[in-house]
Amino acid sequence: MPRPTWANLDADRRERVLHAAMAEFGRHGYSGGSLNVIARDAGVAKGSLFQYFDDKFDFFAHVAEFTSLRVYAAMEASLEPPEHGSVVDHFGKLVELWIDYMAGHPLERAVTAATTMELDPEVRQAVREPVHRLYAKGVRPLLDAAVARGEFRADADFDALLSLLVLVLPHLALAPFEPGLDAALELYGTEGATRAARGRRLVEMLLAGVLAG
Amino acid sequence: MPRPTWANLDADRRERVLHAAMAEFGRHGYSGGSLNVIARDAGVAKGSLFQYFDDKFDFFAHVAEFTSLRVYAAMEASLEPPEHGSVVDHFGKLVELWIDYMAGHPLERAVTAATTMELDPEVRQAVREPVHRLYAKGVRPLLDAAVARGEFRADADFDALLSLLVLVLPHLALAPFEPGLDAALELYGTEGATRAARGRRLVEMLLAGVLAG
DNA sequence: CGTCGATATGACCAGGTGGTCATAATGGCA
DNA sequence: TGCCATTATGACCACCTGGTCATATCGACG
Numbered sequence: 001m002p003r004p005t006w007a008n009l010d011a012d013r014r015e016r017v018l019h020a021a022m023a024e025f026g027r028h029g030y031s032g033g034s035l036n037v038i039a040r041d042a043g044v045a046k047g048s049l050f051q052y053f054d055d056k057f058d059f060f061a062h063v064a065e066f067t068s069l070r071v072y073a074a075m076e077a078s079l080e081p082p083e084h085g086s087v088v089d090h091f092g093k094l095v096e097l098w099i100d101y102m103a104g105h106p107l108e109r110a111v112t113a114a115t116t117m118e119l120d121p122e123v124r125q126a127v128r129e130p131v132h133r134l135y136a137k138g139v140r141p142l143l144d145a146a147v148a149r150g151e152f153r154a155d156a157d158f159d160a161l162l163s164l165l166v167l168v169l170p171h172l173a174l175a176p177f178e179p180g181l182d183a184a185l186e187l188y189g190t191e192g193a194t195r196a197a198r199g200r201r202l203v204e205m206l207l208a209g210v211l212a213g
Numbered sequence: 214m215p216r217p218t219w220a221n222l223d224a225d226r227r228e229r230v231l232h233a234a235m236a237e238f239g240r241h242g243y244s245g246g247s248l249n250v251i252a253r254d255a256g257v258a259k260g261s262l263f264q265y266f267d268d269k270f271d272f273f274a275h276v277a278e279f280t281s282l283r284v285y286a287a288m289e290a291s292l293e294p295p296e297h298g299s300v301v302d303h304f305g306k307l308v309e310l311w312i313d314y315m316a317g318h319p320l321e322r323a324v325t326a327a328t329t330m331e332l333d334p335e336v337r338q339a340v341r342e343p344v345h346r347l348y349a350k351g352v353r354p355l356l357d358a359a360v361a362r363g364e365f366r367a368d369a370d371f372d373a374l375l376s377l378l379v380l381v382l383p384h385l386a387l388a389p390f391e392p393g394l395d396a397a398l399e400l401y402g403t404e405g406a407t408r409a410a411r412g413r414r415l416v417e418m419l420l421a422g423v424l425a426g
Numbered sequence: 427c428g429t430c431g432a433t434a435t436g437a438c439c440a441g442g443t444g445g446t447c448a449t450a451a452t453g454g455c456a
Numbered sequence: 457t458g459c460c461a462t463t464a465t466g467a468c469c470a471c472c473t474g475g476t477c478a479t480a481t482c483g484a485c486g
Contacts, residue, residue: 005463029332032244035444045465047446056444119242119330157414164381164418171380201370205377208421218433248474258435260476269474427486434481443472451464456457 002062006052016042017052019107021063026110030060030123057123064127067111072134074101079138082145087152088207090142091165092200095172102173109173116170135166164206215275219265229255230265232320234276239323243273243336270336277340280324285347287314292351295358300365301420303355304378305413308385315386322386329383348379377419 006014020042025033035056039046053059075097082090102109115131118124139162146152219227233255238246248269252259266272288310295303315322328344331337352375359365 008462028244031241032332034442036442046444047465048463050445051463114332117330117332119245119327157418161418167384168377168381205370205374206419221432247472249472259474260435261433263475264433429486430484432482435479439476441473446469447467449465452462454460456459
């Protein structure tokens with residue numbers, strides 16, 4: 001947890017530190033990210049960072065959680081409630097929003113990538129857990145509404161579906177903006193199909209297994 | 214590329230270096246892996262590593278490619294040709310084999326995780342490209358046979374499917390053996406369903422979107 | 427034996443790491 | 457003004473990093 005000093009902090013200063021940290025951790029991940037670089041880029045003494053956070057891990061964890069909350073808030077705001085439309089519509093829209101958001105927010109995208117790709121089990125668990133909670137919170141209602149509407153097969157495996165979605169979603173956003181990152185996937189080809197259309201097609205494919213009729 | 218010295222090397226010594234490198238890179242990834250640790254664990258002077266490889270990157274790339282070749286060989290050997298059975302059978306069997314192999318080969322599993330999770334675009338691209346080639350080579354025939362048998366819809370998007378499979382497959386293997394790694398996914402619950410059955414169900418879900426009828 | 431190319435070695439290097447701490451600056455209140 | 461808690465600072469620490477290189481060892485051949 002960040003120290004009280006972090007909350008009391010002048011907003012400009014906090015913003016500068018956060019910005020520098022997102023850029024650095026986003027580029028090099030947790031273990032590769034340098035506190036020296038962050039301090040320099042933020043225009044702050046390195047010692048100050050340790051006034052705000054216990055240690056590097058605490059710092060990274062906060063940056064990760066802050067980022068996921070910001071992303072979630074943006075998604076939630078522009079997502080219509082699941083009263084009308086089909087699940088495919090909802091998830092298609094969700095993926096479209098996600099991709100567009102990441103396209104317009106490279107910093108958030110990079111941090112999302114860094115946490116998604118984190119290898120160290122302890123770091124990963126600590127950093128991904130709040131993200132997964134948010135995903136589940138945002139996605140579950142869409143599924144519930146679809147169930148109420150009878151859109152799903154009786155024997156649909158929701159846990160498996162939710163797992164799969166949570167697994168695939170971040171990668172859907174990451175692949176298209178990181179040329180070297182899974183370029184071999186060619187998830188988003190250049191043959192004119194828009195990102196949205198491709199995203200939609202993938203969603204249809206992912207959901208086909210649980211749809212009724 | 215490894216230097217000629219590496220090929221001329223005494224087999225025992227090469228095996229020791231490879232083993233230590235797989236363990237270290239598997240645990241800490243490329244940037245986190247320490248050459249000092251590898252040299253110590255292999256019982257070899259650090260300077261020797263630079264007689265075998267140009268630099269750390271060359272070393273890691275070789276370890277990654279060696280590992281993916283070994284995994285591919287094992288899978289290929291125990292996979293029956295796609296003459297009989299359905300695509301779902303084939304992919305179910307494939308995932309089952311994959312998971313069982315990884316369960317019995319923690320070293321290969323760890324290196325696979327490390328390359329799958331690599332963040333740095335340059336490193337990632339160099340290291341993943343041969344892996345993707347192998348995946349495509351192994352998976353494509355199964356799809357082609359299924360197409361010949363008319364198992365797929367006419368409008369099935371194979372590129373999207375292949376991308377999705379290549380994206381998901383490594384994670385399917387990684388999640389269940391890394392307690393902290395996506396524990397929140399609970400991809401493999403403890404309610405008695407075997408790993409194989411769960412894998413099969415996921416495959417069915419993944420393929421439902423492209424199957425005919 | 428001696429010679430010579432190939433290989434092994436580890437002290438050594440410059441530079442970077444996360445983290446500490448004594449000191450200084452700050453800002454609100456009396 | 458003087459006081460005091462809060463915050464900012466960067467020199468400093470021990471340690472680790474990837475990489476080098478002069479030297480030693482090895483092994484085959486004559």
